[in-house]
Amino acid sequence: MDNDVSAGSATSIVGRLALGITLLAFGLGYTNVINGVSRADAVSIAHYVGGVALFLVGLLAFRDGDAVSGTAFSAFGALWFTWAVSAGGSASDNAAGLFLVLFALVALSVTLAGGDQLTQGTYGLFFVSLVLLAIAQFAGNDGLGKVGGWFGVAAGAVAWYSATAALAHWPTVLPRRAAGRGVTATG
DSSP, X not given: OOTTSOOOOHHHHHHHHHHHHHHHHHHHHHHTOXXXXXXXXXXXXXXXXXXXXXXXXXXXXHHTTOXXXXXXXXXXXXXXXXXXXXXXXXXXXXXXHHHHHHHHHHHHHHXXXXXXXXXXXXXXXXXXXXXXXXXXXXXXXHHHHHHHXXXXXXXXXXXXXXXXXHHHTOOOSOOOOOXXXXXXXXX
């Protein structure tokens, strides 16, 4: 893929935007960087944008023959929907941690499935975020939860850039050096 040409179907662009918005809201809620904004404030976005819209986009991606995006968007749609409807519920910290670990495995699977650098970066950062948040739940460590939130923010920013780059025809891959054109020693 040429780094001057954007890539992505309309379905994947909408999915990346929905995932990006949800991850930004979710991550910022965990970081407590905005006064008065907590993870509970991300519930509506997670429910409708991350849950319902992302799940539907996943089904459309399957219809378009894009199994990786279809899997990622529908699975993450299920994650956000479940997280939103169970927010404030009576689940134990260990049950919440297990939930995060299971979806971290989904994020790892779609990271390893391949795709462009931005998509893999998004899913990889999301994987790290979920693992850190799971450990924070198991250990009752709010500081580690904030770090996991920052990884969620980073994943959301990469997803948002990926969608915006596809729409605006910005670079979507990092430039690489040509083979054999490295630093040479002088004598």
